[in-house]
Amino acid sequence: MSETILEIDDLSTQFFTSEGKVNAVHGFDLELERGEVFGIVGESGSGKSVTALSLMDLVESPGRITSGSVGYRNPSFAENMRTSYPDAVDGDLVDLRAIPEDARRSLRGTAFSMIFQDPESSFNPSLTVGEQIAEAVEVQQRATAMPRSGRAKTRGPEYSLGSYLMSMALPSKRYVTESSRARAIELLETVGIPDPAQRADEYPHEYSGGMLQRAMIAQALASEPDVLIADEPTTALDVTIQAQILDLLNELQAETGMTILLITHNLGVVARMCDRVGVMYAGEIVERGTLEDVFDDTVHPYTKGLLGSVPDLEGTADRLQAISGNVPSLLDHEMGDRCYFADRCPKAMDTCLEKPRSFDVDADGRHSVTCYLAEENYDPDRALEEGRFASEGAVSDVGGDSQ
Amino acid sequence: MISDRMTSNLKQTFKESFLPKIGLVLLLAIILMAIFAPLLATHDPTRTGHYADTGSPYPPMGHSYETQIAQDGDIVDIEVHPTSEHILGTNNVGQDVFSRFVYGARVSLLVALLGTALALVIGVPVGLVAGYYGGRIDDTLMRSADIMLAFPGLVLAMALVGVFGSTPIQVPDPIVMAGFAEGMPESIPIPGSVTVVAGLVIWVWFARVARGEALSLRNQEYVKASKSFGMPNRRILTKHILPNSLTPIIVLATIQVAAVILLEASLAYLGFSGTTLSWGYEIERGQDLLRTRPWISMFPGVGIMLTVIAVNLLGDWFRDALDPNIEGDERGV
Numbered sequence A: 001m002s003e004t005i006l007e008i009d010d011l012s013t014q015f016f017t018s019e020g021k022v023n024a025v026h027g028f029d030l031e032l033e034r035g036e037v038f039g040i041v042g043e044s045g046s047g048k049s050v051t052a053l054s055l056m057d058l059v060e061s062p063g064r065i066t067s068g069s070v071g072y073r074n075p076s077f078a079e080n081m082r083t084s085y086p087d088a089v090d091g092d093l094v095d096l097r098a099i100p101e102d103a104r105r106s107l108r109g110t111a112f113s114m115i116f117q118d119p120e121s122s123f124n125p126s127l128t129v130g131e132q133i134a135e136a137v138e139v140q141q142r143a144t145a146m147p148r149s150g151r152a153k154t155r156g157p158e159y160s161l162g163s164y165l166m167s168m169a170l171p172s173k174r175y176v177t178e179s180s181r182a183r184a185i186e187l188l189e190t191v192g193i194p195d196p197a198q199r200a201d202e203y204p205h206e207y208s209g210g211m212l213q214r215a216m217i218a219q220a221l222a223s224e225p226d227v228l229i230a231d232e233p234t235t236a237l238d239v240t241i242q243a244q245i246l247d248l249l250n251e252l253q254a255e256t257g258m259t260i261l262l263i264t265h266n267l268g269v270v271a272r273m274c275d276r277v278g279v280m281y282a283g284e285i286v287e288r289g290t291l292e293d294v295f296d297d298t299v300h301p302y303t304k305g306l307l308g309s310v311p312d313l314e315g316t317a318d319r320l321q322a323i324s325g326n327v328p329s330l331l332d333h334e335m336g337d338r339c340y341f342a343d344r345c346p347k348a349m350d351t352c353l354e355k356p357r358s359f360d361v362d363a364d365g366r367h368s369v370t371c372y373l374a375e376e377n378y379d380p381d382r383a384l385e386e387g388r389f390a391s392e393g394a395v396s397d398v399g400g401d402s403q
Numbered sequence B: 001m002i003s004d005r006m007t008s009n010l011k012q013t014f015k016e017s018f019l020p021k022i023g024l025v026l027l028l029a030i031i032l033m034a035i036f037a038p039l040l041a042t043h044d045p046t047r048t049g050h051y052a053d054t055g056s057p058y059p060p061m062g063h064s065y066e067t068q069i070a071q072d073g074d075i076v077d078i079e080v081h082p083t084s085e086h087i088l089g090t091n092n093v094g095q096d097v098f099s100r101f102v103y104g105a106r107v108s109l110l111v112a113l114l115g116t117a118l119a120l121v122i123g124v125p126v127g128l129v130a131g132y133y134g135g136r137i138d139d140t141l142m143r144s145a146d147i148m149l150a151f152p153g154l155v156l157a158m159a160l161v162g163v164f165g166s167t168p169i170q171v172p173d174p175i176v177m178a179g180f181a182e183g184m185p186e187s188i189p190i191p192g193s194v195t196v197v198a199g200l201v202i203w204v205w206f207a208r209v210a211r212g213e214a215l216s217l218r219n220q221e222y223v224k225a226s227k228s229f230g231m232p233n234r235r236i237l238t239k240h241i242l243p244n245s246l247t248p249i250i251v252l253a254t255i256q257v258a259a260v261i262l263l264e265a266s267l268a269y270l271g272f273s274g275t276t277l278s279w280g281y282e283i284e285r286g287q288d289l290l291r292t293r294p295w296i297s298m299f300p301g302v303g304i305m306l307t308v309i310a311v312n313l314l315g316d317w318f319r320d321a322l323d324p325n326i327e328g329d330e331r332g333v
Helices: A048-056 A076-085 A103-106 A129-143 A146-155 A161-169 A178-190 A211-221 A240-257 A267-272 A291-296 A303-309 B004-016 B021-036 B065-071 B097-133 B134-150 B155-163 B192-217 B221-228 B233-269 B279-289 B295-322
Strands: A004-017 A020-033 A035-040 A063-073 A094-097 A113-115 A225-232 A257-262 A276-281 A284-290 B168-171 B189-192
Touching: A020 A048, A020 A257, A020 B065, A035 A048, A035 A240, A035 A267, A035 A291, A048 A063, A048 A225, A048 A257, A063 A076, A076 A094, A113 B168, A113 B221, A129 A178, A129 A211, A161 A211, A178 A211, A178 B221, A211 B221, A240 A257, A240 A267, A240 B155, A257 A267, A267 A291, A276 A303, A284 A291, A284 A303, A291 B233, A303 B155, B004 B021, B004 B295, B021 B097, B021 B295, B097 B134, B097 B192, B097 B233, B097 B279, B097 B295, B134 B192, B155 B192, B155 B233, B192 B233, B221 B233, B233 B295, B279 B295
Parallel strands: A035 A257, A035 A276, A113 A225, A225 A257
Antiparallel strands: A004 A020, A004 A063, A063 A094, A276 A284, B168 B189
């Protein structure tokens, strides 16, 4: 087991709506190892995207991260933080929730970067693609020119208002330097855009969806992040392009050794890309383990349901086994204290009325499941009667899958 | 902020369509007229109808203007119809309407353009910052803007003029001083406080429009994406938010230029402007005589109309050229 780069513990993000608190993500635990590809799968409304935004600290009002810690392992960053915030630093690990917002945000780009779902809307239509990527390069170059500790305390002179106005008035004081531009073209080449020098001067509407997704990957890579969060990177693309983008991500990952957190609802994508996978349901990971553990040695009925709902090309064409029902209400006061999947679970038993803890399936502790079935076998005599939860009327889709 | 693409688009749209050319020619003509007013004016615009024998600018007691004109040959200049001497006639105190039209352009344009510019400079940053950051910053900025909105514009303007005083700044006229124009006023009255007041009264509208734009733009995916790779907020504001909110702001600015001309006119009418040499003042002056001597207020009115049309045509040109959503054939029709 290599060292962890990210240790997320008990992360909760709530949305404060007029109907009440919505637990989009709650009690989320995850340890990411350096250089691995970790997949998060789950249906719409299970809190995948909010998890990604929470890690980037991009959750917007009315949402707020209410508890938990996000440990980020980086010796030099830890060194810089140690003097100012000794409480937040533990060895090489810095708890990002315990340091001020400014310091946390300075890690955006340099430590974490993100690829978004819809490439078309993730570029400003009125600026050239090259310009927007050069912008990301510029951020990285300024960050390296200025050590993180300095950035954390005060914004450097480069960001002062005076130099800012100068940069708008004088061409020689341009914010984005020529070298950043050259690097942007290089990046476009890396992600496989043909004729990058010329394409850099084109506008997003002149790109195809797949090309834009490549350009967005270039933008995310510009700052050489340690962790790349890919939020449904292929959902908006057609199938042939999907494969290309995934291959590209694989190549880049092998080249740079970065860690990828891949968020998707597509099990095929997970099978193709990931080393480990976590299945997310109602704001928490219910089953996690290596690809083999989760796909071949499935324990949680929800994971089984997900796997059963994928069409099998070779098998006999039975009807797909859809999971009945909907994602449960994530409203705080409606969630109660039970297994959230119990009302849809074909194997719900009386014990499921109490919230299960995380059980280890194997001795090595790498495959864990939040379900009593890990410890005991299904007993039909103890099954919950049909419609046990129907009266609660709690089935409404209020998940914050996308904002 | 102004990219190569913007300038090339501006050029292209300008070439392709006819209306921006009209707008530009009109506005340039009006601006040139304002600058070279002493050379164009045929009479001293401030000199009232004179009485050769009394030296008084007013008709003798007990006589109306018309009887004076009919009975007394000395009273030559009062309310005459357009003639070769006074090509646009004279007003009710015997001043040359054409000369006042030419000079009035100075005050009206100066106040309108500078006032709007001031409002832009105050309102747009306030609105963008309020809309982009939201929360307490938004509340603080926009509630203070609402305080401004709570007063009717004219009342607020009068109150502010009361604070700043209304004395115009007298600036020596370089053309007259250089000796190119004989018999013209030696100094130009610049109603500085009215300009500032106009800016202070209308910045709120720019703030509100800019805030609305920022509010919708900050939720764009590309803003989120920019944040995700560490782009500083200030940079996002100038790179993404400001350029994309320019279109409605430009359109609003063209409307506000006209509004400021009228605001200045109202202030001049009420005696708050500090100068009587503006288009607005002339319109108000001729308002009672509209039926019998329409030329007094008609020509300054035409001046305001042409300025507003010119500015609007230019505004349309900017909009067509800068809005990425308007493509190809729709442009400059």
